[in-house]
Structures are given as C-alpha cells and as structure tokens.
Amino acid sequence: MRALLGRHPVGLVLAAPYALYLAVIFAYPFGFAVWMSFHDYFFAAPGAIVDHPFVGLDNYRAVLSDPAVRQAFENIGVFLVINVPLTTGLAIVLAVALNQAVHARTFLRVSFYVPYVTASVAVVGVWLFLFTSGGLVNSVLGPLAPDPSWLVNEHLAMPVIALFVTWKQLGFFILLYLAALQNVPKELYESASVDGANGWHRFWSVTVPAVRPATALVVILALITGANLFTEPYLLTGGGGPNGSSASPVLVMYQRGIQQGEPDFAAALGVLLVIGVLFVAYVNRRFIEGKD
Amino acid sequence: MGRWPTAVRYVLLFLGALIFLFPFYYMLIGSLQAAPDTSVRGAFPTSGLTLDNYRDINSRVDLLRSLVNSGIFTGGVLLGTVVFGVLAGYALARLRFRGRGTLFVLVLLVQVIPFQLLLIPLYVLIVRGYGLADSYLGMILPFAINTTAVFVFRQFFLQLPDELFAAARLDGAGELRILWSVALPLVRPALLTALLLTFIGPWNEFLWPFLVTKNADMQPLAVSLANYISNVSARAANPFGAILAGACVLAAPAVALFVAFQRQFISTDLGSGVKG
Numbered sequence: 001m002r003a004l005l006g007r008h009p010v011g012l013v014l015a016a017p018y019a020l021y022l023a024v025i026f027a028y029p030f031g032f033a034v035w036m037s038f039h040d041y042f043f044a045a046p047g048a049i050v051d052h053p054f055v056g057l058d059n060y061r062a063v064l065s066d067p068a069v070r071q072a073f074e075n076i077g078v079f080l081v082i083n084v085p086l087t088t089g090l091a092i093v094l095a096v097a098l099n100q101a102v103h104a105r106t107f108l109r110v111s112f113y114v115p116y117v118t119a120s121v122a123v124v125g126v127w128l129f130l131f132t133s134g135g136l137v138n139s140v141l142g143p144l145a146p147d148p149s150w151l152v153n154e155h156l157a158m159p160v161i162a163l164f165v166t167w168k169q170l171g172f173f174i175l176l177y178l179a180a181l182q183n184v185p186k187e188l189y190e191s192a193s194v195d196g197a198n199g200w201h202r203f204w205s206v207t208v209p210a211v212r213p214a215t216a217l218v219v220i221l222a223l224i225t226g227a228n229l230f231t232e233p234y235l236l237t238g239g240g241g242p243n244g245s246s247a248s249p250v251l252v253m254y255q256r257g258i259q260q261g262e263p264d265f266a267a268a269l270g271v272l273l274v275i276g277v278l279f280v281a282y283v284n285r286r287f288i289e290g291k292d
Numbered sequence: 293m294g295r296w297p298t299a300v301r302y303v304l305l306f307l308g309a310l311i312f313l314f315p316f317y318y319m320l321i322g323s324l325q326a327a328p329d330t331s332v333r334g335a336f337p338t339s340g341l342t343l344d345n346y347r348d349i350n351s352r353v354d355l356l357r358s359l360v361n362s363g364i365f366t367g368g369v370l371l372g373t374v375v376f377g378v379l380a381g382y383a384l385a386r387l388r389f390r391g392r393g394t395l396f397v398l399v400l401l402v403q404v405i406p407f408q409l410l411l412i413p414l415y416v417l418i419v420r421g422y423g424l425a426d427s428y429l430g431m432i433l434p435f436a437i438n439t440t441a442v443f444v445f446r447q448f449f450l451q452l453p454d455e456l457f458a459a460a461r462l463d464g465a466g467e468l469r470i471l472w473s474v475a476l477p478l479v480r481p482a483l484l485t486a487l488l489l490t491f492i493g494p495w496n497e498f499l500w501p502f503l504v505t506k507n508a509d510m511q512p513l514a515v516s517l518a519n520y521i522s523n524v525s526a527r528a529a530n531p532f533g534a535i536l537a538g539a540c541v542l543a544a545p546a547v548a549l550f551v552a553f554q555r556q557f558i559s560t561d562l563g564s565g566v567k568g
Contacts, residue, residue: 009390032417033410103302109554110554111309118547120496121518254499257412258415
C-alpha cells in the first residue's frame with residue numbers, strides 16, 4: 001500500500017481538489033484552445049450537433065494575414081519599447097532611494113503601491129478626466145497641448161497607455177527590487193567605497209549587477225502585462241482607437257472571438273501570442289539573466 | 293551602503309510620491325465637483341463641493357448591488373484559494389505521496405500558461421458549454437484556486453523545521469490536525485500577506501466578469517462602472533463627476549485594506565514567494 005501511494009497517502013486527498021481544478025480549468029481548456037485553432041469552430045445554437053472540420057493551418061493563415069492583427073502586434077511593440085525600459089529604470093532607482101530613506105518611509109511606500117492595489121477601471125476614470133481634450137493636463141500645457149488631444153491622437157494614444165500602465169504597476173516592481181536589495185551583501189558596497197567609487201559608480205557597478213535576476217523577472221512580468229493588455233485600450237481609447245492605433249492582441253481576440261463569433265480565429269491568435277511571449281521570455285533569459 | 297546626497301534622494305522620492313498620489317486626490321476632488329473644473333485652480337476648490345455625483349452614479353449603476361456582487365466574487369475566490377490552496381500547499385511541502393512530483397511540475401507549468409490563451413476556450417466552455425453566464429460560479433471558476441498562492445503557501449510550509457512535524461506525528465496527531473494547530477499558526481503573518489494580495493486580484497478584475505455577465509444585476513462594480521464609462525457617460529450632465537464618484541467607491545475598499553495592513557507587505561516575504 002505504502003509503495004503504491006507513498007508514505008503519506010493522505011496527501012493525495014489533500015491535493016486532489018487542486019489537481020482536479022488544474023485539469024478542468026487549465027489542462028483541458030489549454031488542449032481545447034490548441035484543438036480549436038486547427039478546426040473550423042463557431043458558436044452553434046445550444047444542443048445543436050454540428051461538425052467542426054479540421055482545417056489545418058487556415059486559422060493561423062487568417063490571423064497572420066489580418067492587418068488588424070499586425071497593427072495590434074505593432075502597437076504592443078510600441079507599448080513595450082516605452083513601458084519596459086521606463087518600468088525597470090524607475091523601479092530600480094526608486095527602490096534604491098526608498099531603501100536608503102530613513103524618514104517618511106511608510107508614507108512613501110504607501111504612495112508608490114497605491115496605484116498597484118487599485119482597480120484599473122477606477123484609475124482609468126481619472127486618467128480620462130486628466131487627459132481629455134479640455135482636461136487638466138492640457139490646461140497646464142496651454143498652447144503646447146497636442147492636437148488632436150492625447151487619447152484620440154493616433155501617435156499619442158499608445159504612448160499614453162504605456163505611461164498609464166507604467167504608473168499603475170511600478171509599485172509592484174519597486175517591491176520586487178526592494179526584496180532583491182535586501183540580499184545584496186554590504187561588503188560589496190564597502191569594498192567599492194574603499195576603491196574610491198562614488199555614489200553613481202556604486203549604483204552602476206554594484207547595485208545594478210547584483211539585482212540582475214530581479215531585473216530579468218521584472219522584464220518578463222512587464223512583458224506579460226503588455227501581452228495581456230486589454231482594459232486600458234478598451235476603456236481609455238474607446239475600444240482601441242483611433243483607427244486601431246491602440247488596439248492590443250487581446251482586444252482583437254475579444255472583438256473577433258466573442259463579438260464577431262470567430263473563436264477559432266481568436267484561439268489561433270492566442271496560441272501565436274503565447275508563442276511570442278515564450279520566445280521573448282527565452283531571449284530575455286539568455287541576455288539579461290545571463291549565465292553566471 | 294552606497295549613498296546619494298540625502299537631499300537629492302528625498303526630492304526624487306517626494307516628487308515621485310506626488311505624481312503617484314495626485315490622480316487619487318484629483319479623483320476625489322473631481323467626484324465632489326458639481327461641474328467639471330479642469331483649470332489648475334479647479335484642482336484646489338474652496339467651495340461648491342457636493343455629493344450629487346454619487347447620487348447620479350447610484351441612479352445609473354446600483355452601487356450597493358454591484359458592491360455585493362464584487363464582494364461575493366472576491367469572497368468566493370479567497371475562500372477557494374485559502375482552503376484548497378493551503379491543503380495543496382501543505383501536501384506539496386510536507387507529505388510524500390504518489391504523484392507529488394508530477395503535481396508540482398504542473399504547478400510550475402500553470403504559472404507559465406498565460407490567461408490570454410485560456411480566455412477563448414474558457415469562455416466557450418463556461419459560458420456556452422456549462423451555461424454559467426451571469427452566475428457567481430461562472431465568475432469565480434477560473435480564479436477559484438490561485439496557483440501562485442499554492443506556490444507561496446508551499447514555500448511557507450517548507451520553511452518550518454522538520455522536527456516540529458516529526459514530534460506532532462509521534463504524538464499521534466493526524467495530518468489535518470497538524471496543519472490546523474501546528475503549521476497554520478506559525479505561518480499566519482505570511483498567510484495574511486497572501487490573502488491581501490489575492491484580494492486585489494478578483495476585486496480589481498475586469499475582463500473575465502465582463503465576458504461572463506451581461507445582466508446588470510450580476511455585474512461586479514468594476515464591470516458596471518466600465519460599462520457606464522463606455523456606453524452611458526457621454527449622455528450624462530457631468531459624466532466625469534459620476535465616473536469619478538464610481539471610481540472612488542471601487543477604489544476605496546482595496547486602498548483602505550492596503551493602508552490598514554501595509555505593514556504586512558513586508559518586501560522580503562513577497563520576495564521569497566516570487567523568487568521561489
């Protein structure tokens with residue numbers, strides 16, 4: 001019995017609900033998504049028996065030749081080019097400053113984390129108010145205000161979304177860097193000081209390399225956030241406008257898969273998106289984390 | 293430690309804090325203004341504040357009902373995550389049973405599968421297949437057990453010394469009793485952190501409940517407010533006021549909980565969970 005079930009068979013019972021959950025909510029839908037992407041799948045009336053014939057790579061061909069999809073991926077490219085460097089740079093600098101701060105620590109920490117714990121839908125409301133054409137940002141800028149205004153401007157809509165997400169998520173990334181900074185040996189700073197390194201030198205030659213594993217994690221998480229982008233383009237720019245210049249792949253998945261009833265197309269897009277994320281994550285792992 | 297000039301550090305930090313907090317201040321002010329005043333002076337009003345916007349949003353979106361829906365959704369997710377997550381985390385950390393290795397590999401694998409891939413099949417299965425549209429179960433199901441939480445719980449239980457468990461087992465305690473009276477009390481602070489982090493997930497979640505609920509009576513506040521923003525607000529007298537009032541109601545519980553328990557967000561706790 002022990003050989004069959006292990007030393008603590010009760011573990012099977014305790015873990016069973018979770019294992020079942022993984023099978024039903026992850027494994028099966030995962031397989032179903034891949035299956036759907038190779039078949040002609042559409043929504044039928046409940047109870048109707050319909051064929052879903054195998055169509056090979058047709059759905060993938062349709063996804064890859066769709067200009068809206070291509071634009072959504074380009075938009076995500078713009079998003080990542082702004083969001084990732086800004087997030088890593090600001091998070092590491094603010095974490096170092098916060099780590100050394102003695103006064104008002106609680107106040108400062110709370111201020112940086114508050115956007116992270118607040119619902120996107122709620123803070124989207126205030127960003128709409130700030131960045132509308134007659135909003136506070138344009139009142140302050142006066143004649144420098146862009147025309148057309150931020151969220152209805154083809155060139156500015158995506159950058160504003162990238163800034164919004166940076167602001168929203170930065171607290172979480174600061175938290176990750178603060179944790180990483182706890183593990184940097186103090187001797188490294190002392191020997192750097194002995195060698196005559198000044199503050200910036202120590203930052204670049206000690207802190208930045210020491211938190212490199214955290215940087216790799218931050219980059220991957222920022223990337224996944226970008227790939228998952230939906231709420232912000234949907235609400236901030238009224239469904240990915242203007243002219244689709246702020247649409248994201250997940251937004252296209254929603255529009256094509258659910259609004260327009262082409263779940264097979266959306267499933268293929270989902271598979272491609274995940275392959276893309278895994279590829280970039282792998283590249284990131286090779287280059288940022290490196291082989292120590 | 294490497295030190296920057298103190299003044300530079302504090303200027304940077306307070307400037308950052310100002311940028312981070314200002315939208316929240318402006319959200320509150322905007323929600324109290326009878327008419328939107330987007331001039332710089334309008335950000336510091338001295339009079340004319342009113343609660344009309346809250347009345348207005350409440351007449352379009354049943355705030356109480358939406359908050360109850362958000363509460364049931366969040367409560368369901370928390371309950372599932374804590375009960376089944378702690379059981380699974382404990383089993384993975386401290387019990388040797390057949391299939392443990394396989395299950396742990398699955399836990400790691402699930403963390404890599406992004407939600408986008410599952411969005412469409414889950415929608416097809418849960419909404420179309422099982423007919424769970426406009427139901428709490430349909431909303432809760434994809435989040436019912438948070439895999440990251442299982443992983444974090446496992447890390448907590450792994451950190452406890454072996455002798456503790458050996459002694460309890462010698463005394464003849466069953467595993468459930470060991471978990472309840474020995475292991476859980478020792479990881480309580482960390483458990484609270486995990487709970488708070490789990491709370492903000494479903495409370496702030498928009499996309500999934502948005503797909504599942506079409507009936508306004510079933511929508512969590514994030515969904516009803518989003519629908520108001522994208523469909524109704526353009527026709528309202530003071531659309532931003534109403535949006536911001538709704539935003540304050542949605543933001544308040546998460547922010548209040550976070551501020552009250554901010555000491556629990558000890559960076560190292562979270563770091564140990566994430567680093568794994």
